[in-house]
Amino acid sequence: MIKDNNYSIISCSPENLITKQGSTISTKPIAGTVKKNKSMNKVKALNYFRKNIKETKEHNMIVDMERNDLSRICKVGTVRLSKIKVVEEYKDLFHYVSLIKGKIKKNIKNIDIIKAMMPGGSVIGCPKISTLNLLNNQEKESRNIYTGSFGYIKFNGDMRFNIIIRSILNYKNISEISVASGVVVDSYAQNEFNENYIKAKALIDLFK
Amino acid sequence: MIYIIDHKDSFTHNVVHQFSLFDEVECDNYNNLNFKKLFKASVIVLSPGPGNPKDYPLTSKIYNKFKGKKKIIGICLGFQQILFCEGAKIVEQKKIYHGFQSNIKVTNDKSLFKKGKKFKVGRYHSLKLKEPFKNKDFEITMRCLESNVAMSIENKKDKIYGFQFHPESFLTNNGNLLIKKILSA
Numbered sequence: 001m002i003k004d005n006n007y008s009i010i011s012c013s014p015e016n017l018i019t020k021q022g023s024t025i026s027t028k029p030i031a032g033t034v035k036k037n038k039s040m041n042k043v044k045a046l047n048y049f050r051k052n053i054k055e056t057k058e059h060n061m062i063v064d065m066e067r068n069d070l071s072r073i074c075k076v077g078t079v080r081l082s083k084i085k086v087v088e089e090y091k092d093l094f095h096y097v098s099l100i101k102g103k104i105k106k107n108i109k110n111i112d113i114i115k116a117m118m119p120g121g122s123v124i125g126c127p128k129i130s131t132l133n134l135l136n137n138q139e140k141e142s143r144n145i146y147t148g149s150f151g152y153i154k155f156n157g158d159m160r161f162n163i164i165i166r167s168i169l170n171y172k173n174i175s176e177i178s179v180a181s182g183v184v185v186d187s188y189a190q191n192e193f194n195e196n197y198i199k200a201k202a203l204i205d206l207f208k
Numbered sequence: 209m210i211y212i213i214d215h216k217d218s219f220t221h222n223v224v225h226q227f228s229l230f231d232e233v234e235c236d237n238y239n240n241l242n243f244k245k246l247f248k249a250s251v252i253v254l255s256p257g258p259g260n261p262k263d264y265p266l267t268s269k270i271y272n273k274f275k276g277k278k279k280i281i282g283i284c285l286g287f288q289q290i291l292f293c294e295g296a297k298i299v300e301q302k303k304i305y306h307g308f309q310s311n312i313k314v315t316n317d318k319s320l321f322k323k324g325k326k327f328k329v330g331r332y333h334s335l336k337l338k339e340p341f342k343n344k345d346f347e348i349t350m351r352c353l354e355s356n357v358a359m360s361i362e363n364k365k366d367k368i369y370g371f372q373f374h375p376e377s378f379l380t381n382n383g384n385l386l387i388k389k390i391l392s393a
Contacts (some may be wrong), residue, residue, distance in 0.1 A: 057307035059307070060378075060379055061307035061332070061376075064218075064219055064222060064374070064379075065218045065379065066267075068220065071221035071222055071224065071225045072221050076228040077229060078230060079226070081378060084378075127216065127257065127258050128216050128218050128308075130216065130217050130258045184307075
């Protein structure tokens with residue numbers, strides 16, 4: 001949570017954009033969501049993702065993008081996938097997740113890392129520059145803090161930043177929850193729309 | 209030294225890392241190319257990127273200027289750029305392949321790679337080469353097993369090579385070996 005006089009952000013984001021410990025850096029992109037219910041357990045969720053071509057393609061694209069962003073700041077040959085397409089379980093849903101690690105080049109500063117990694121590929125699309133231009137024309141409202149990032153930098157230079165999803169922004173006596181889903185060429189509009197409710201459920205339940 | 213022309217892509221630094229395994233690499237954005245480095249390079253790599261070869265007229269000029277003088281390697285858009293400069297038509301394909309892993313096969317015995325060899329590759333393309341494509345110096349050397357779409361071209365005379373798929377993707381098996389072989393050819 002971040003709290004100021006005028007606003008607060010409460011985040012339970014599962015998506016880690018930057019974890020830096022010493023010269024090791026990692027990022028954990030999420031692309032792929034399925035609703036949790038009695039007939040959907042972790043094993044079934046993995047099978048669902050593996051068989052679902054749309055989810056697989058979307059995830060592959062994000063993994064290659066995040067490998068690219070890490071390659072800007074990491075030593076040649078050190079960027080590796082430590083976890084490839086695994087399932088993480090949350091209160092109302094399962095996510096399809098990968099973990100990518102690398103060793104940071106000498107003379108790279110924290111600001112270089114932030115510039116290379118932000119905005120996160122999973123909330124922008126691919127290729128970043130052209131999709132950012134398209135999104136700027138398509139999205140009628142500002143995302144505000146949503147899909148941005150917050151975190152901390154320690155005095156020793158280690159740092160951790162998330163992607164602001166599954167978060168509540170409180171300001172002017174209003175609580176704001178934003179959700180969205182990634183659209184790719186094989187997406188069905190109704191499925192993507194429904195995914196928003198699955199993602200928002202845990203936060204909305206807090207207000208009941 | 210290898211000079212990579214970055215067509216504003218989100219995979220170019222994967223390409224940079226892959227080629228850096230074999231030689232010194234310099235990479236500049238299409239809008240900010242360094243001609244001193246370009247002239248100094250022994251290999252020019254045309255990166256992947258969004259859009260159509262028509263969107264990058266400077267790359268076409270560079271290709272035409274250095275064809276036969278330096279080794280040229282094109283990846284995805286770069287592959288299409290080479291073909292476009294050679295008079296081929298680049299057209300939209302019915303099925304769009306973004307983040308798709310396909311099985312491909314070496315189909316030509318004039319290839320640097322063993323004819324009949326099959327392997328998995330990562331693909332990110334909406335456009336493809338329109339066939340038939342006839343050029344006495346270029347051979348289509350790999351094809352998609354499912355769609356038969358051209359996946360690689362080789363011109364041994366001028367040392368020009370292109371891949372429609374992404375050798376740098378984690379979806380491509382032995383991508384580093386492919387690049388090593390092309391660079392040492």
